[in-house]
Amino acid sequence: MRIKSVSTAVVEANFDWTIVRIEDKDGRVGWGECFFAPGLTATVSELAELLLGQDARQVQPLMSRLRTAASGAGSAGGIVVNALSGIDAALWDLAARSLDVPLWQLLGGRFRESVRLYADCHADTELSSLGPLLQVRPAPWSRQQSRADDDRVEMLFDPATGASAPIDLAKLTERARSVAASGFDALKFDIDVAGLLPRHPGSRHLPPQSIALVATMIDAVRAGAGATVDIALDCHWRYDVASAIGIAESLATKGILWLEDPIPMDNVAAVLNLARRSPVPLGGGENLNYWTAFEPLLAAGALAVATPDFQKFGGVQEAQTLSRIAERHGVAIAPHNISGPVGTAFTAQLAATMPSFLALEFHALDVPFFGDLVDHPVVQDGAVALTDRPGIGVDVDVDAVRQWCKPGESIFGDEPQISAS
Numbered sequence: 001m002r003i004k005s006v007s008t009a010v011v012e013a014n015f016d017w018t019i020v021r022i023e024d025k026d027g028r029v030g031w032g033e034c035f036f037a038p039g040l041t042a043t044v045s046e047l048a049e050l051l052l053g054q055d056a057r058q059v060q061p062l063m064s065r066l067r068t069a070a071s072g073a074g075s076a077g078g079i080v081v082n083a084l085s086g087i088d089a090a091l092w093d094l095a096a097r098s099l100d101v102p103l104w105q106l107l108g109g110r111f112r113e114s115v116r117l118y119a120d121c122h123a124d125t126e127l128s129s130l131g132p133l134l135q136v137r138p139a140p141w142s143r144q145q146s147r148a149d150d151d152r153v154e155m156l157f158d159p160a161t162g163a164s165a166p167i168d169l170a171k172l173t174e175r176a177r178s179v180a181a182s183g184f185d186a187l188k189f190d191i192d193v194a195g196l197l198p199r200h201p202g203s204r205h206l207p208p209q210s211i212a213l214v215a216t217m218i219d220a221v222r223a224g225a226g227a228t229v230d231i232a233l234d235c236h237w238r239y240d241v242a243s244a245i246g247i248a249e250s251l252a253t254k255g256i257l258w259l260e261d262p263i264p265m266d267n268v269a270a271v272l273n274l275a276r277r278s279p280v281p282l283g284g285g286e287n288l289n290y291w292t293a294f295e296p297l298l299a300a301g302a303l304a305v306a307t308p309d310f311q312k313f314g315g316v317q318e319a320q321t322l323s324r325i326a327e328r329h330g331v332a333i334a335p336h337n338i339s340g341p342v343g344t345a346f347t348a349q350l351a352a353t354m355p356s357f358l359a360l361e362f363h364a365l366d367v368p369f370f371g372d373l374v375d376h377p378v379v380q381d382g383a384v385a386l387t388d389r390p391g392i393g394v395d396v397d398v399d400a401v402r403q404w405c406k407p408g409e410s411i412f413g414d415e416p417q418i419s420a421s
Contacts (some may be wrong), residue, residue, distance in 0.1 A: 001024045001025075001026065001028070001055055001056040001094075001098055001303075002024060002025045002053055002054065002055060002056070003022060003023075003024055003025075003051045003052055003053060003054050003056050004023045004024055004052070004246055005021075005022070005023045005048075005052070005314070005413065006020065006021070006022050006044065006047075006048035006087070006090075007020075007021045007022070007023075007048075007050070007410070007412040007413040008020055008044050008045070008188040008409070008410070008412070009021070009398075009402075009405055009409065009410070009411045009412050010041060010301055010405060010409040011127070011340055011373065011401055011404050011405060011406065011407040012059070012140045012301050012405065012406040012407075013129070013140070013363045013364065013367045013369075013370075014128070014130065014139070014338070014339060014363065014364060014366065014367055014407060015036050015129075015338050015339075015363075015406065016036040016040075016127050016131070016132055016314065017036075017339055017340035017342070017343070017394060018033060018035075018036065018040050018041060018044075018086060019031065019032070019033055019092045019340070019401065020032040020033065020034060020086040020087055021088075021090065021189060021353075021396070022051070022056065022087070022091060022094055023411050024056050024094065024098075025045055026399065027256065028094060028097055028098055029094065029097075029136050029300065029395075030056070030086065030090040030091060030092070030094025030097060030397070031089075031090055031093050031212075031342050031346075031391070031394075031396055032086040032087060032089030032090030032091075032093060032337050032342065032346065033086065033088030033089065033340060033342040033343030033390060034082045034083055034085060034311055034312070034313035035082045035086075035185065035309055035339070036081040036082075036132045036173075037078075037083075037132055037312075038079070038132045038133060039079065040079060040082055040083060040132070041081055041258065041409060041410070042083055043082075043083040044083045044086065044087065046391075047066050047069070047070065047083055047084070047087060048087075048332035050056055050065060050066060050069055051087070052099075054092050056095065056098075056234075057089060057095055057098065059091045059092055059095055059316075061178040061316060062091065063064045063084065063087075063088050063315055063317075064123070064419075065316040066084055066087065067084065067156070068383075070084070075377065076289070076290075077289040077290075078289070081290075081312055081313070081314050081376055082311065082312040084314060084315065084316060085310065085311050085312050085313055085314055086308060086311065088314075088315035088316060089279070089310075089311075089315075089316070089343075089346045089392075091390040092106070092107075092308050092316050092344070092390050093181075094391070096390055096391040096392075097390045097391040099128050099390075100304060100390050101245060102386070102387065102388055102389060102390060102393060103346070103349040103350075103391055103392055103393075104199065104349045104352045107349070107350070107353045108353055109349075109353065110352035110353055110386055111352060111353065111354070111355055112357070112386070113385070113386050114383040114384060114385045114386060115185060115187055115352055115357070115360055115383060115384040115386065116185070116358075116359045116360065116382070116383055117186070117359065117360050117361070117362040117379065117382050117383055117384065118184065118186035118187060118188055118230070118232065118257075118334070118359040118360070118361055118362065119182075119184040119186070119188070119362050119365055119382070120188050120234075120361055120363040120365070121175050121176065121179055121180050121187050121188060121189050121365070122175075122189070122190055122195060123167065123172065123178075123189060123190045123191075123193045123226075123347060124167055124168040124169075124171035124172050124175065124193070124335055125171070126202060126366045126398070127277070127363070127364075127365065127366045127367075128156075130156060132198065132314060133155065133157040133400040134155050134157060135153050135154070135155055135156075136153075136154045136155070136156060136161065136213050140367075140404060141263045141367070141368050141369065141406075146376075147286045148211075157236075159197070159198070159199075159200070164249040165194055166194055166195060166304045167193050167194055167195055167213070167217065169217070169220040170219060170220075172189065172221050172224070173219040173220045173221065173223045173224035174224060175221075175224065176189075176221045176222075176223075176224030176225040176229075176231075177225065178224075178226035179225075179365065180224070180225045180226060180229045180346060182382070183380075183381035183382035183383075184229075184258065184382035185228070185229055185230065185358060185382055186203035186229065186230040186231075186232070186359050186382075187221070187225055187229060187230070187232070188231070188232040188233065188234055188260070188361070189217070189221055189230055189231070189232075189233055189234070190233075190234050190235075190236070191214055191233050191234065191235060192234075192235055192236050192238045193217075195210055195213045196211075196213055196214065197221065198238065198239070198243075199240070199280075203373055204240040204243065204263075205239075205240050205242065205243055206239060206243040206246070206247075208246060211243070211246040211250050212250065213421045214233075214247050214250045214251060215250045215251065215254065216245045218231065218233070218251060218254045218256065219254075222254070222387050230257040230261060230359075231254075231255075231256050231257060232256060232257040232258045232259075232260075233256055233259050233260065234245070234260045234261065235252070235259065235260060235261050235262040235263075235313075236261060237263060237264045237265070237284075237287075238262075239262050239263055239314070240263065241263060241270050241273055241274055243262075243276060244262035244263050244278075245264055245277050245278065247259070247262060248262070248274070248277070248278035248279060248280050248282075248352045249278075251279075251280050253278035254280075254282065256280055256281075256304075257281070257358075257359075258280070258281045258283035258304060258305040258334070259278070259280050259281070259282055259283065260280065260282075260283040260284055260305075260307060260314045261283070261284040261285075261286065261307075262274065262282070262284075264287075265284045265285050265287065265288060265297065265344070266287075266293075267289070268296045268297055268300060268302060270301070271297060272282070272297075272300045272301070272302040274302075275302045275303070281304035281305060282302070282303055282305070282308050283303065283304065283305035283306070283334060284297075284303060284306075284307055285297070285306050285307050285336075286301065286307050286308065286309045286336035287289065287309075288308065288310065288313075289314055289326060290313065290314045290318050291314060291318050291319075291321040291322040293326060294306055294308070294322055294325070296328075296399060298326060298329040298331050298355070299326055299329065301329070303331055304331060304332065305329050305331065305333070305334050305358060306332070306333050307333075307334050307335065307336045307361075308322060308327050308333070308335055308336065309335065309336040309337065309338075310335055310343075310346070310347050310350055311339050311343045311347075316350065317352050320353070321348075322351070323354040323355070323356065326354075326356050327354075327355055327356045330356075330366050331356065332356050332358040332375070333351070333354055333356050333357050334357075334359045334361070334367070335347050335350075335351060335359055335360050336362065336385055337361040337362065337363060338361070338363040338364075338372065339359055339363075340364065340367075340373060341370055341371065341373050341374045341378045341379075341394060342374065342394065343347060343371075343398060344360075344362065344364075344378055344379070344384065345374070345378050345392040345393055345394045346386065346392045347360055348360060348378075348384035348386070349386070349392055349393070352386050369400065369403075369404055371397070372397065372400045373396060373397055373400045373404070374394035374395060374396055374397060375394060375397060376389065376393060376394045378393075378394060399409070
């Protein structure tokens with residue numbers, strides 16, 4: 001099982017879905033996916049040089065070699081970890097396929113036959129398409145969208161982005177109703193919307209009168225979703241501790257599943273301070289790399305729900321270690337997931353092996369070609385079914401990837417697609 005090639009392709013969807021393909025000299029292929037980042041495919045390509053000719057079954061030694069090689073370039077965190085995570089996933093997929101077993105079986109067995117999904121519903125609008133620096137861009141499946149005439153690039157977290165139009169509560173209700181009706185029994189909505197954004201550049205503070213809007217929004221969502229659907233809320237680390245406390249207190253009687261990332265998760269003392277005063281469960285951690293970043297938060301009791309993103313977490317072994325620690329501390333795991341079908345299938349395999357798993361994010365409700373990129377359905381009736389198909393359970397349709405590829409990126413070693421513009 002000597003590695004013959006490592007290549008990538010980037011699908012331009014609501015985010016960039018960077019797919020990693022590893023082929024051995026016997027023609028077997030493993031698939032992985034990396035969380036988006038600028039310069040990501042070049043990083044994967046550099047790391048690939050150290051994999052060629054190696055035994056693909058030696059997953060842990062190979063990953064140790066790559067982490068050591070990239071230690072000076074930043075393998076303790078950041079873009080390199082994104083690349084390492086996609087490579088690790090593809091190696092594990094290839095190893096499972098070589099044994100003709102599903103990945104969940106190779107990893108020690110599954111606790112469930114299907115993996116529950118929660119649908120990310122954004123807010124009162126459809127999901128936008130974002131570049132690797134969170135640039136707002138026209139969605140490739142809806143080219144009627146266009147940038148402003150002055151050609152300035154708008155970034156999602158720019159103070160003025162989305163801050164002008166008031167939230168449409170009726171649209172929140174309808175969005176919740178339609179998504180729940182499609183089979184999802186858990187939903188997540190963004191609350192960092194117009195009326196709930198800090199008013200000044202660099203600020204994280206909300207005026208107290210703004211916070212009342214949060215309870216109004218959750219009431220609108222509940223009216224559409226019904227009483228039996230779980231609801232989580234996402235803040236995207238926008239706020240300071242005082243504002244986050246106000247938001248949490250406004251939700252005390254609303255029965256939410258969790259309040260996600262109200263403040264940055266890298267400040268353990270601040271998160272613990274918030275947790276002590278919050279009447280609702282706190283979730284977070286999508287921006288953390290490796291289990292060691294979560295350990296102080298879990299040991300301090302700062303989180304009720306851990307939300308790692310396994311496309312940038314550092315690999316299967318890191319994920320399994322986090323699972324054991326979370327279970328020991330009584331913390332649920334609800335993986336963050338903005339990936340395409342490859343990353344979603346992989347994360348579902350991992351989630352099936354975790355006893356404290358709660359729900360897996362699905363962020364591609366509005367991407368019409370999500371299911372076209374692979375040869376087997378991934379999402380059905382609000383869940384991912386675990387089958388006996390080998391590896392992650394799906395193979396990539398390269399022709400479909402070519403149709404939706406990002407201009408300027410190669411397609412598994414083929415020449416880059418040239419932009420029509």
